[in-house]
Amino acid sequence: MIKNAIKIPFLAVTLFALTLPAAAGQWLHILVEEEGSQETVRVNFPLTLAKLVAPMIEEHSDGDLSQIEINDRRLTVQELREIWERVKAEGDYRLASVQHGENDIVVALEGPFLIVRSREGSRHQVDVQVPTPIVDALLSGTSDQLNISAALDALSTYASDDFTLVNVVDGHDRAKVKVWISQNSDQ
Amino acid sequence: MLMKIGIGFLALLTALMGTAAWAVVQSGVAYVSVDDPSEGVSFHVPVPLVLADAALAFAPEEDLRQARRELQRHAPFLKGALQELAAVEDAVFVHISSPYEEVRVFKKNGYFVVDVQSDRESVHVSVPVEGVQRLMGSVAAW
Numbered sequence A: 001m002i003k004n005a006i007k008i009p010f011l012a013v014t015l016f017a018l019t020l021p022a023a024a025g026q027w028l029h030i031l032v033e034e035e036g037s038q039e040t041v042r043v044n045f046p047l048t049l050a051k052l053v054a055p056m057i058e059e060h061s062d063g064d065l066s067q068i069e070i071n072d073r074r075l076t077v078q079e080l081r082e083i084w085e086r087v088k089a090e091g092d093y094r095l096a097s098v099q100h101g102e103n104d105i106v107v108a109l110e111g112p113f114l115i116v117r118s119r120e121g122s123r124h125q126v127d128v129q130v131p132t133p134i135v136d137a138l139l140s141g142t143s144d145q146l147n148i149s150a151a152l153d154a155l156s157t158y159a160s161d162d163f164t165l166v167n168v169v170d171g172h173d174r175a176k177v178k179v180w181i182s183q184n185s186d187q
Numbered sequence B: 001m002l003m004k005i006g007i008g009f010l011a012l013l014t015a016l017m018g019t020a021a022w023a024v025v026q027s028g029v030a031y032v033s034v035d036d037p038s039e040g041v042s043f044h045v046p047v048p049l050v051l052a053d054a055a056l057a058f059a060p061e062e063d064l065r066q067a068r069r070e071l072q073r074h075a076p077f078l079k080g081a082l083q084e085l086a087a088v089e090d091a092v093f094v095h096i097s098s099p100y101e102e103v104r105v106f107k108k109n110g111y112f113v114v115d116v117q118s119d120r121e122s123v124h125v126s127v128p129v130e131g132v133q134r135l136m137g138s139v140a141a142w
Helices: A002-019 A047-059 A077-090 A132-138 A148-158 B002-027 B049-058 B061-073 B075-087 B129-140
Strands: A027-034 A039-046 A067-070 A073-076 A093-100 A103-110 A113-118 A124-131 A163-170 A175-182 B029-036 B041-048 B091-097 B101-108 B111-118 B122-128
Touching: A027 A047, A039 A047, A047 A148, A047 B075, A073 A077, A077 A093, A077 A103, A077 A132, A103 A124, A113 A132, A124 A132, A132 A148, B041 B049, B049 B129, B061 B075, B061 B129, B075 B129, B111 B129, B122 B129
Parallel strands: none
Antiparallel strands: A027 A039, A027 A175, A039 B091, A067 A073, A093 A103, A103 A113, A113 A124, A124 A163, A163 A175, B029 B041, B029 B122, B091 B101, B101 B111, B111 B122
């Protein structure tokens, strides 16, 4: 279980290192906790390293940055660009409302944020907010890969203290995943 | 006469030891410590990086060229990462804990440290960041 728990923050570090600022003194924090197994993973990543890591990830991504998977459907970066442009053209907009089993999740565009949020009573408590200029930057350029470096540059302007990007709590296992940035190196 | 020679010899020995100690302090000392009773493994080795520097002088030229090519290929990342690591404050980068094991990756007093404690084994590796910077700089000639 702990190995799975490691994969999550590692993936999260990779993904968010892609999108986080190289602001001096800023840190990315990831916390994964499972109450049942008493396992905890804490990652604190200096954001100044993120910008250095990005080109290495881009070079060695081996196609991993050229598509993403949503609900078992693979979307290329070009398809994502087209979808994103259409969504932005609509303004504030509820993109999707997902009701599956005990989960009730809403994906929406709210002002300057792309939001993924659970409704009350949902088994998973989800709260994800990504600034839209970061998504713009991530999908910018003509390459068939996500534009990590541009996303880093864009997000550097959002480097505020204690900004939570992801907060997920699994109601059954009492597992928790939180990703945030702050100016402190410790959690 | 013999006393003068003895004093001179002692002075020379002291100077040599002082120089060696200075070199060790300057380059730093890496520590590797592994305990695994189930495998009968137990070793604790301090490695002065000055020895690694010295070993470079005796390394086969072709191997050095190969290492240099590899390092130079990733030079921007490696140089930058090591510089950032040297500059960043002391901190715990990764901390994994469970009832069975505890893993910590952190920086303290200029050392990059990996520490693993589990029911079966104990591993501790610490390397001086600036010493590694210098060593890599020597190999890669950057």
